[in-house]
Amino acid sequence: MTRTAPLPYVLGVDTDTTTLREADHLLRALASELALPEGVFGCTHLVRDGRPRVALSLAAESEPVLRTTRDRLTERGYEVSDGAPDEVGRAVLFPGADALTGTLTLAELLARSAIDRVTVLGTPDEPAPQTLLVTREHVRPHWQVGHLVLAAMPAAGGTLVPFEDPDPTPCCADH
Known part of the structure; x- marks a missing residue:
């Protein structure tokens, strides 16, 4: 399979999940519900601020895929931002x-x-x-x-x- 460097379009998704297991399940559920295409990367990120939690990131080669995803996640009440919460995401969804x-x-x-x-x-x-x-x-x-x-x-x-x-x-x- 062709190696893929970090993709140019990345969204950060703030969540209330507190465990990696919860975040994995949420990420997979969102990918299914939003019908994300095969090439999207989905990662978890530990957030250690005044409210420890596990945030998510979604990365894609194409901006329109994430524009639609951003709109749908925002409609569901998620706080969505440009970019990943950090550079060392733990990949749950990735090609292959x-x-x-x-x-x-x-x-x-x-x-x-x-x-x-x-x-x-x-x-x-x-x-x-x-x-x-x-x-x-x-x-x-x-x-x-x-x-x-x-x-x-x-x-x-x-x-x-x-x-x-x-x-x-x-x-x-x-x-």
Whole structure:
């Protein structure tokens, strides 16, 4: 798949969501309800001001797509602004995201999606293209200096898994 630098048209959407899981669900619901086209990127952004929350961004190659989206989100009561809340959005919607299921080689992951590269926590080198990634159906790369980068970590049998766990244990769950 052709690599995509950050797209020229970006909207920030302020929300009342407080967890990444809530924001993921909201982003997917909005994409469906607004019938956003395949090439739109949808990201989450942690906002740490006097009202901590998770904001969203939507990015597209074409301004008319986002103009209509802006109008519809504003009608629904969302505060919409130009640009993303920050430069390091966590991508939930991106070209090829739905094809990243099961176990894939890193070469397949990069060919099927807009992800530019994979890094492995604790290692300075890039992993080999034939390295297997167990997606857990939860792949959330981040924008880093204009590139979509997936952080992964070693797992059983020499495989990798995305760093972000799809079912994290809440802090202090046993208290």
